[in-house]
Amino acid sequence: MTQNAIEVVELSKMYHIARSKDLNLTLQERISQAVRAPFQRIAGLVSGNATAAADLDQEFWALKDVSFTMEKGEVVAVVGRNGAGKSTLLKLLSRITEPTSGHATIRGRVGSLLEVGTGFHPELSGRENVYLNGSILGMSRREVDAKFDEIVEFSEIGKFIDTPTKHYSSGMRVRLAFSVAAHLEPEVMFVDEVLSVGDVAFRKKCSEKVQSIAESGCTVIVVSHNAQAVTAMCDRAIWLANGQLVADGEVNRIVSDYLSQSIGLSGERVYSDEETQHCEVAKVRAVRVRDKRGNVVNSIDVREEFCVETELEVLKPNHSLVLKYDLNTSDNMGAFASLDTKNPTWQQGKWDVGTHVLRMWVPGNFLQFDTYPISVTLWEWQPERRVEWAGRDQVCVHVTNHLEGPTAACGLDFGVWPGPVRPIMQWEMESGSRNVPLDDAANGYVARP
Amino acid sequence: MTTSSDDVIEIRPTKGWAALSLGELWRYREVAFFLAWRDVKVRYKQTVFGASWAIMQPLIQMLVFTLIFGRVAKLPSDGLPYPIFVYAGLLPWTLFANSVNKASNSLVGGGAMLKQVYFSRLAIPLSSVASSLLDFFLAFLVMGALMAYYSVIPTANIVWLPALILLALFTALGVSLVLSALNVQFRDVKHVVPFLVQTWMFATPVVYPLSVVDSPNVQMLLALNPMVGVVEGFRWALLGVDTAPGPAVMISAFVAITSILVGTLYFKRMERTFADVV
Numbered sequence: 001m002t003q004n005a006i007e008v009v010e011l012s013k014m015y016h017i018a019r020s021k022d023l024n025l026t027l028q029e030r031i032s033q034a035v036r037a038p039f040q041r042i043a044g045l046v047s048g049n050a051t052a053a054a055d056l057d058q059e060f061w062a063l064k065d066v067s068f069t070m071e072k073g074e075v076v077a078v079v080g081r082n083g084a085g086k087s088t089l090l091k092l093l094s095r096i097t098e099p100t101s102g103h104a105t106i107r108g109r110v111g112s113l114l115e116v117g118t119g120f121h122p123e124l125s126g127r128e129n130v131y132l133n134g135s136i137l138g139m140s141r142r143e144v145d146a147k148f149d150e151i152v153e154f155s156e157i158g159k160f161i162d163t164p165t166k167h168y169s170s171g172m173r174v175r176l177a178f179s180v181a182a183h184l185e186p187e188v189m190f191v192d193e194v195l196s197v198g199d200v201a202f203r204k205k206c207s208e209k210v211q212s213i214a215e216s217g218c219t220v221i222v223v224s225h226n227a228q229a230v231t232a233m234c235d236r237a238i239w240l241a242n243g244q245l246v247a248d249g250e251v252n253r254i255v256s257d258y259l260s261q262s263i264g265l266s267g268e269r270v271y272s273d274e275e276t277q278h279c280e281v282a283k284v285r286a287v288r289v290r291d292k293r294g295n296v297v298n299s300i301d302v303r304e305e306f307c308v309e310t311e312l313e314v315l316k317p318n319h320s321l322v323l324k325y326d327l328n329t330s331d332n333m334g335a336f337a338s339l340d341t342k343n344p345t346w347q348q349g350k351w352d353v354g355t356h357v358l359r360m361w362v363p364g365n366f367l368q369f370d371t372y373p374i375s376v377t378l379w380e381w382q383p384e385r386r387v388e389w390a391g392r393d394q395v396c397v398h399v400t401n402h403l404e405g406p407t408a409a410c411g412l413d414f415g416v417w418p419g420p421v422r423p424i425m426q427w428e429m430e431s432g433s434r435n436v437p438l439d440d441a442a443n444g445y446v447a448r449p
Numbered sequence: 450m451t452t453s454s455d456d457v458i459e460i461r462p463t464k465g466w467a468a469l470s471l472g473e474l475w476r477y478r479e480v481a482f483f484l485a486w487r488d489v490k491v492r493y494k495q496t497v498f499g500a501s502w503a504i505m506q507p508l509i510q511m512l513v514f515t516l517i518f519g520r521v522a523k524l525p526s527d528g529l530p531y532p533i534f535v536y537a538g539l540l541p542w543t544l545f546a547n548s549v550n551k552a553s554n555s556l557v558g559g560g561a562m563l564k565q566v567y568f569s570r571l572a573i574p575l576s577s578v579a580s581s582l583l584d585f586f587l588a589f590l591v592m593g594a595l596m597a598y599y600s601v602i603p604t605a606n607i608v609w610l611p612a613l614i615l616l617a618l619f620t621a622l623g624v625s626l627v628l629s630a631l632n633v634q635f636r637d638v639k640h641v642v643p644f645l646v647q648t649w650m651f652a653t654p655v656v657y658p659l660s661v662v663d664s665p666n667v668q669m670l671l672a673l674n675p676m677v678g679v680v681e682g683f684r685w686a687l688l689g690v691d692t693a694p695g696p697a698v699m700i701s702a703f704v705a706i707t708s709i710l711v712g713t714l715y716f717k718r719m720e721r722t723f724a725d726v727v
Contacts (some may be wrong), residue, residue, distance in 0.1 A: 011460075095567040097724040103461035110458065115565045121487055123494040126488075135483040136566055146648060187456075375500060 003107055005188055005219040006070040006093070011124075013063040013088050060090040064073035064243040065102065072337075073185075075214040077230040077251060079258045080240035086223045087307040089240065090114060090190045093221070108219065111137065111186030117179035122166035127155055129165050133180045147183045155179035175202055176421070182209045189213060192223045207233070227255050229371070231401040254400030255433070256299030259371040263330070266394035267298030274387055279389050281319045283440075285311040287376055288396045302367070302422070306397060307359040308374055314351045320382040323353055323358050326375040327367075328393070335372055335420035367424040371398045384425045461614045464722060470569070470717070476568040484559075484576035489550070489583050503584035504591050506622050507543045511536045513625040518656040527658045527690045537687050538655040538680045540619045544585040544675055545645045548618065551675055552577035553642050556633050560727040563633075570720050571713070574629045576595075578622050582672030585614070592687065613682040616698070616705050620675040623708030630719040654680055658698070676703040676705035 052351050061086040070076055075169055078086045091097050093104060094112035120129050130151055134144040144151075152161050157168075165173055172436045182423040224230050228252065230237065237254035239246040247254050256373045260266050266272045267289040276283040288309045327335040338360055372411055373393035380388045474481075493499045511532055518524045519531030526534035552574040556563065632638035644673065653676040654661075660711050662668050671677050672694075678701025681694035 036543065091564075091724065095458070096564065098721040099462050101462060105458065106458040106460070107456065107457050112566065115561075121491055123491045124487060128490065132487055135479045136568060138568070141479060152534045400636060423680060 002070075004016065004069045004105075005072040005074070005107050006104070006221075008067045008069070008093075008102075008104045009067050011063060011067070011089070011099050011104055012061060012101045013059045013085075013092055013097070014100040015062055015312065017058045017060045017298075018159040020409055022278060030189065031143075036386060037110045053171075061243050063092065063240075064100075066243075066245045067102075068238060068248055070219055072219055073217045074236060075220045075222070075234045076219060077234040077237040077255070078240060079225075079227075079230065079237055079255060080246075081262055085243040086240055087114075087192055088243070089219065090192050090223060093188050103358075106188055108184075108187030109138070110185035110188045110190070110331075111181070112190040113181045114190065114192045115192070116174060116181055120165060120177060125164055126152075126161040126168070129177065130161075130180055137181055137184055138186075139184060143185075151176075151179045151183050154182065154205075166287070171202070178202075178206055180281075182213070186218060188219045190221050193225070207337075209444050227371075228261060231255055231369070246357070252299060252400040256400060259330070259398050260298045260396050263371065263373060263393070263396060265298075265373055265393060267395055267397065268296045269394050276389060280317050281317070281380055281388055282312050282314045282321055282351070282376060282378065284376065284389055284391070285313055287374070287391075287394045289374070289395055290359075298396060299400050301364075302338055302369060302399050302401065303364045305364045306363055307361045308395070308397075309357060309359045310376060312356045312358065313379070314356060317353050318350050318383075319380055320349050321388065322379040322381050324377040324379065325360055327362075327372045328375070328378070329368070329420045330371040330373075333366065333420060364425045366421055367399045368420055369399055370420070371396055457718035473571045474571045474575075476571050477530075480568045481572035481579070483574045484572060485580040488577060488580035492580075500587060503587040505711050506584075507536065507539045507588045508591055510539055510543075513654050514539070524657045525661060526662060527684065528529050529601075529684075529688055529690070530599050531602060532577050533688065534658070534684070535656055535685045536592060536595055538653075539678045540585070540588055541613065541683050542650060542653065542676065543588060544581055544614070545617050545679070546558065546580040546650065547584060548578040548621035549625050550642060551581065552621070553638060554634055555625075556723065557630045557636070557639070557727060559643065565725050570723060571626075574625045574716075575622065577617055578625060581621075596687070601688055603687055606686040606689070609686050611680050612685060616675060616682070617679045618704055619705040619709050620679070620682055620701075623705060623710075623712035623723075626709070626712030627718040629725075630716045633719065633723050634693045650676075651674065653677055659683075661693070666699060669700060672700040673704055674700065674710070675701040677701060 014238050021424045024126050033435050048122070058085045066085070066089065077090060088097075090112065091114070092099050093106065094110060094114065096114070122134060124132065130148065131141065135141065139147075152158070155172075155178075156178050157172060157179075159169065160172065163174070168176070172231040207229055210220070210222070214233060222230065222232075222234060234248065237251040237258075238248045239254050247257060249349070264330050266284065269288075271284055273283075276285075286309075288296050288311075289298060289300075290307050290309055291300055292305055292307075295306075297306065312321070312322055312323075314321070322339055323393050324337060324339045326337045340358055373396045376394050377387060378389040493502060498505065512648075514535045515532045519526070519535070524531075533710075555573045555577040556570070562573070565569065626640050628642060629688060652674060654671075659668055659671065659677060659681050661670065676700040678694060681690075682698050682701075684690045685694055
């Protein structure tokens with residue numbers, strides 16, 4: 001099929017929000033306004049203008065001129081901060097609300113998983129709710145009949161299927177609800193953050209299910225804040241900010257750009273004289289992240305090494321300097337810190353006046369899939385031990401996911417992988433009395449050196 | 450399952466008075482069915498008397514009205530025993546009143562659904578109205594018992610009963626569509642409905658016969674209230690009251706159909722903002 005599954009053309013959605021109250025009105029004006037307001041509302045109401053009737057006259061564009069197309073079978077992530085318009089986009093595409101302008105065409109049966117368990121009634125049994133929810137989501141009764149056993153099995157509800165859902169634990173309700181939605185078999189699917197429901201085991205099951213739906217040729221749009229899940233599932237990402245499309249492209253690039261931007265850091269930072277004016281001995285000119293080909297980057301494949309580079313200008317001779325990097329995880333935990341201890345000038349060496357570049361190389365297959373803000377500290381070691389210059393979170397590097405092949409530390413997608421680092425470890429197995437190093441690279445093990 | 454690759458959905462803003470798109474309602478008929486079925490299933494859960502409430506409601510009302518309007522106020526009853534006279538009126542009235550009460554709050558009550566899934570929104574108030582039918586049929590059994598007790602033999606006019614029931618449902622739906630859509634934006638509706646329904650009842654010949662009004666012209670004017678035709682029609686069809694309310698029913702039917710059209714149009718017009726304001 002040559003036709004696109006989804007075509008979105010300049011789609012926009014405006015909301016009316018309440019105008020902030022004018023506090024400078026006189027008492028007389030206020031009274032006259034209070035008297036007039038109900039009549040104005042009624043007038044708005046009669047003319048079918050709901051927003052005028054509700055006194056909401058401030059315009060707010062939740063989505064503005066967003067255009068993109070998707071081929072059949074494409075899996076696209078929508079990333080952006082809260083309030084960027086991600087959910088609005090999905091609501092427009094699933095026809096829950098109407099666009100203010102622009103239009104979209106969707107080819108195929110649509111299933112949207114915006115929130116699980118819509119229409120679930122606590123007094124009804126699990127079985128009854130499956131039928132009710134199925135019909136609300138767009139399944140015919142016959143389809144539910146055909147899928148019923150599968151739905152119950154997936155939900156792990158088992159014998160409780162005929163118990164009223166009010167006696168279910170919240171986890172059970174969510175499982176059943178997701179299970180119904182996951183068996184919709186749509187051709188076009190919209191998923192909004194629903195993967196963050198249930199316990200860890202069920203979340204994993206959900207994300208596998210969504211992935212298998214995606215792999216079955218379904219066209220999918222996913223909204224998620226989980227960068228790991230998104231990069232694992234999608235090939236392409238769309239970045240929204242303030243209702244506008246900022247970028248559209250390969251998922252790793254977009255996600256890392258988005259993450260760096262959302263923490264306000266990129267892979268390079270150049271300093272003006274003003275920023276370093278209090279430095280007496282040496283000035284930091286720039287901090288950069290480079291890949292092994294020397295390009296300045298803000299994202300790096302988990303398998304590849306990269307370096308953090310600092311350009312220094314030493315102003316005064318006869319001082320020894322030390323540079324230190326601190327890498328934090330995106331949730332502000334320390335990942336590791338490093339000093340340039342290999343530098344021959346370390347501790348006693350004197351630095352020449354002029355420009356110096358220091359690089360710290362971080363090996364591949366070491367850091368986790370995450371965004372690492374990097375803090376830089378420049379110490380003067382001799383003659384006086386003091387901090388010459390320090391900058392917290394100056395640049396950042398986003399380590400992107402790679403799951404396939406023997407070089408993946410966890411080999412499979414386990415969803416969120418714990419820890420700030422993800423090195424490939426050497427494993428061995430002792431069978432009987434023999435100590436056997438496992439060096440079968442094809443199975444993902446690394447030989448003992 | 451039906452793989453409908455030819456499904457093409459066009460999303461664009463609708464302007465002005467939208468098309469009725471009843472075809473879409475037909476597509477989502479199962480949703481309407483399941484929602485009505487849910488209402489019915491849930492209504493008497495965790496009650497001691499269960500579905501017998503459907504009978505007790507009009508029955509107790511009948512007893513109270515008989516005492517007050519029959520015995521104390523001595524209202525006329527077209528020569529029939531007052532209890533059966535008032536019950537024949539309460540029967541369609543309760544159907545109407547319950548429908549309007551439930552349906553006018555249905556969209557607000559189903560707010561989560563409006564925000565999370567798409568289906569024809571008409572299905573929501575429609576299912577509320579439809580779910581009132583079950584109560585009606587249960588209450589109808591009492592009517593049968595009363596008729597047996599008072600030895601009232603239904604006339605051949607009883608064949609018109611389904612049409613009269615439909616008329617009551619149409620009226621209820623027309624009113625509910627407007628009220629439910631209004632309720633989304635203005636919760637004032639919630640406070641107005643009980644009062645509106647009660648006033649409407651006294652404006653309808655439920656506790657008194659239409660014949661208390663002498664002038665036929667005034668009778669026709671009153672028939673602009675579609676429930677006049679329904680209630681009078683019920684008495685005529687079930688109890689054989691000799692005044693065939695033909696013209697009144699015609700006027701009522703015309704008003705009811707107009708109200709459902711206006712109601713649907715208004716509903717469709719307001720529908721596009723439901724998810725944004727509910």
